[in-house]
Amino acid sequence: MGKVIMTVDDSASVRQMVSFTLQAAGYEVITAVDGRDALGKLNGQPVHLVITDLNMPNLDGIGLIRQLRADARCKFIPIIMLTTESQVEKKQEGKAAGATGWIVKPFQPEQLVAVVKKVLG
Amino acid sequence: MKDKNREAYKEEAYELLAELEESLLALEASPEDEELIGRVFRAMHTIKGSGAMFGFEDIASFTHEVETVFDLVRDGQVRVTKDLVDLSLAARDEIRAMLEGDEPEDVHQRPGIIAGFRGLIPGAAGEAGSGPAPAPPGEEDSWAGAPATYRIRFRPAADIFLSGANPCHLLNELRQLGDFNVVAQTEAIPFLADINPERCYTSWDLFLTTSRGFDAIADVFIFVADDSELDIQMIDDGTADRGDYKKLGEILVARGDLDEDSLTRLLAQRQLIGEALISTGLVSGDKVESALVEQRHVRAAQKKRQENEGAASIRVPSAKLDKLVDLVGELVTVQARLSQTAINFQDSQLTAIAEEVERLTGDLRDNALNMRMLPIGTIFSKFQRLVRDLSGELGRQVGLITAGAETELDKTVLERLNDPLVHLLRNSLDHGIESPEVRVQLGKPARGKISLTASHAGAQVIIRVQDDGRGLDQEAIRAKAVQLGWLAPEVEISDKELFSFIMSPGFSTAREVTSVSGRGVGMDVVKKAIEALQGSIEIDSQKGVGTSITIKLPLTLAIIEGLLVTIEEDYFVVPLSVVTECVELTREDVARAHGHKMARVRDEIVPYVHLRERFAMEGLPPAIEQIVITEMNGSKVGLVVDQVIGEQQTVIKSLGRVYRHVAGISGATLLGDGTVALILDAAQLVQGQAGELLN
Secondary structure: OOOEEEEEOOOHHHHHHHHHHHHHOOOEEEEEOOHHHHHHHHOOOOOOEEEEEOOOOOOOHHHHHHHHHHOHHHOOOOEEEEEEOOOHHHHHHHHHHOOOEEEEEOOOHHHHHHHHHHHHO | OHHHHHHHHHHHHHHHHHHHHHHHHHHHHOOOOHHHHHHHHHHHHHHHHHHHHOOOHHHHHHHHHHHHHHHHHHOOOOOOOHHHHHHHHHHHHHHHHHHHOOOHHHOOHHHHHHHHHHHHOOOOOOOOOOOOOOOOOOOOOOOOOOOEEEEEEEEOOOOHHHHOOOHHHHHHHHHOOOEEEEEEEOOOOOOHHHOOOOOOOOEEEEEEEEOOOHHHHHHHOOOOOOOOEEEEEEEEOOOOOOOOOOOHHHHHHHHOOOOHHHHHHHHHOOOOHHHHHHHHOOOOHHHHHHHHHHHHHHHHHHHHHHHHHHOOOOOOOHHHHHHHHHHHHHHHHHHHHHHHHHHHHOOHHHHHHHHHHHHHHHHHHHHHHHHOEEEOHHHHHHHHHHHHHHHHHHOOOEEEEEEOOOOEEEHHHHHOOHHHHHHHHHHHHHHHOOOHHHHHHOOOOOOEEEEEEEEEEOOEEEEEEEEOOOOOOHHHHHHHHHHOOOOOOOOOOOHHHHHHHHHOOOOOOOOOOOOOOOOOOOHHHHHHHHHHOOOEEEEEEEOOOEEEEEEEEEOOOOEEEEEEEEEOOEEEEEEHHHEEEEEEEEHHHHHHOOOOOEEEEOOEEEEEEEHHHHOOOOOOOOOEEEEEEEEEOOEEEEEEEOEEEEEEEEEOEOOOOOOOOOOOEEEEEEOOOOOEEEEEOHHHHHHHHHHHHHO
């Protein structure tokens, strides 16, 4: 109830789709356009889950995951990365950096909600 | 929503293409600029990734080729040349054309561009072939076979918490798949002084009986499988014959917790094996406990299966049951004729047989109808989900409480009850329950309550949908009714009558239209559906406190209790469920009413429908007629007939296609002597009358 999710993506249409879907499922959503923006917005504000794209300008997804995991406040929050099927090694890299799970693009809104429920319990 | 997303994507894609063009031109001037290369790659990547998501598969697959090459450029494996820039610009134009979606004759360009890009890949050996995407987690697994039992040993990586995963969520997810038992293995937990609270020391032995199959279980662990020790074994395939599951020692050996030699040695000592294992330190207490749970779990699963088989139910197509009920209906009719004939003959032997047949037919009828009965709980369970999803959508907090799920109703009634109930629940959620903030302000608990109850009352089933929301606004309904000209401003009417206005077509006081209700079917459709089931619906509400909607339904549609009446030589049946009483109507009564079709019954003015007139029947009415008073939705209306004969078990026969839509008649039945009696649709007759009264 009232869980806050941050979605980080440089694609406006993906951001819109993710936030729309999650808001419809009853979550509160904060959006950020890249890793640097995300860190700025997260500062001091607790979220329950971060969903991040991997390829982004300024600070990419892997970098964001590493920085979050290095922050004591964000050490244990679930992080889901959005990958494409051609990024198998990226997925490994993300896992190693501390991502909780992944969603393969393209995905349907229901799949997104299913994964969010899975990691948020 | 989908269109909105597509539009958003197109807009974004146009922006990206403009940026792409700029970057490509700049790249031609400074081909080594990594920042520029990165920008081109990301633009392509976004166009591709988002394109596939919003249904632009052609763009996605085309852009994939370009992206692949720029990925290599990023890694320094391919150099930026004028050819590459030219090709990329051509690709950009192609994508733009695809976005606009109007270029059938240009399609031949595309293979050329694709081939151009492929040619740029060093040692092009289909490296970029995109393999099949892994099955997305959480996807519904529609496969449902016999339930099998699995043993899952799950030892998460010690640093699992650092990946943001929570093993408890995984256990809860498994729990939803079927019967589930957990045994925590705590041996690895160190002494308190040595514990690092950020590490996970516990592992679990899990036992699950599910029909969802191995993959559904593996899917639960999809995010953690790489780093954890995970062993999923089917230990009972759901077909094994009855008989005991393995002994404790055998289970431990099968799991590799104990070797066979030690087991044989221990068994020779003839103690309780569990105790012996622990006392000798061969196997830890946790592991023995886990094996015991496994034994119990599998035995329970097997027992349940046996019970199910023991219940020996057989599946019969419902058409066969319907046919049976039809035949029983015919039999009831013939039996009535037999009884009638026996009375006429006044033969004691024949009468004895007729009575015997009557008793047997009654039992047969009850049994046959009973077979079609289903507990209403079968549709209740769907509503939990509905309420849950809707309350999320509407930002409400609502709990649905159901009671009386075991109440049985005829299958045909049940099937047609689903939609009206869904509508009532939606109404309660949308118009009834307030948002949590408003509720708190009003001093109500933030979480609203909707209760859905079913119970038997004689030959009727009563279903009630009750909420503790804002209730109906009498004033608003009254104002609207007056505005529609349905009610004179000065007339006082009861709340029940007032509320029944909202079930009339064309009446809505909802101020705003939400996605859930307000633009769908209204209460009038609900009322119609309930009346088609020979039922009635009643609304009770208190502003600010809540609304309660009560539906009364007959147990079955096949046979009803009816009141047999006559007009001239013709027989009619009024469903007994709507009849409250019968009174006489004399010529003097009619004269006293000055042409109004109103009768005074126990100090109450009751309007009536003169059926002889209504059906345009010839002949003169008798000096004393009978009024059958019916009550529906809280208001009384009389039906005037010549004579009331008495109660009658009525086997309903539907009318032929030509007569099916005659207003006021819902079916027909055969009487004992073979005469046809028409079954009156009291609700429709009364409705017609209401219209006349207004005119």
